[in-house]
Amino acid sequence: MVPDTQIALVCVQNAGRSQMATAYAERERTERGLENQVKIISGGTHPADSVHDVVIEAMADEDIDLSDRTPQAVSKAELESCDYVATMGCSTLDLEADTDVRDWDLPDPHGEDLETVHEIRETVREHVADLFDELETESA
Template sequence: MSTNTDSAEPIRIAFMCVQNAGRSQMSTAFAERERDRRGLDDRVEILTGGTQPADHVHEEVIEVMDEAGFDLSDRTPREITIDELQSCDYVATMGCSTLDVGEVGSAVDVRDWALDDPDGADLERVREIRDEIEQRVIALFDEFSVAT
């Protein structure tokens, strides 16, 4: 693993799954918030995508994220490429990736968060997934954030 510590180069993080319509979208929203809270706008780049993107973010995800103060209604799932993933310091997959993460290379810290798919789940379960994602994102930022 090669974690980026050069202050001139931002840390790149990717959150990915198959559809980019649930877990990776929630992860991205929490990561954007953490980046802002920690004053890391110029130090952290956040990517998100899927291997087979859906047409829209799942309705139950939009609803539970709205409860937490995030508006994901205007977000659009997108495809993520191997090149994008290879440019990252960290890649978090959600437990459903069709990507062979070996293709990403050993220089990237790839983590499989193995989270349940919120698509079609009842709102209470989606909230549980949301809350677990929030804690994982905070922990990830704790790993590389240092007081400046």
């Protein structure tokens, strides 16, 4: 893999889907020994004040603690510096850089019951694993 591959995981509020995706990406990066090769950026176009409680609860079931995370803003310049940008289902991104933008088209977990958020979480996990598989394949 090319050193310094940058990926961004983005949604509007950075309070649900992108937080789950970031946590899974961090885990994939560690498990695959790519800490020095992959930089992860997570943010929202209009960040919320906090991560959604139901998302914190759903990720706690995976032994991932999101309770100390705060949604962050992400700029167009940051996104254009990335090799890959994954939006969570709310993309209207129009980037001018040569960035691979893909919309994972995930439902918003905000206001959903825990069972529904578990389903969204599993889809997020699959997308993240697929992205890391792709990164490894491209580097081979």
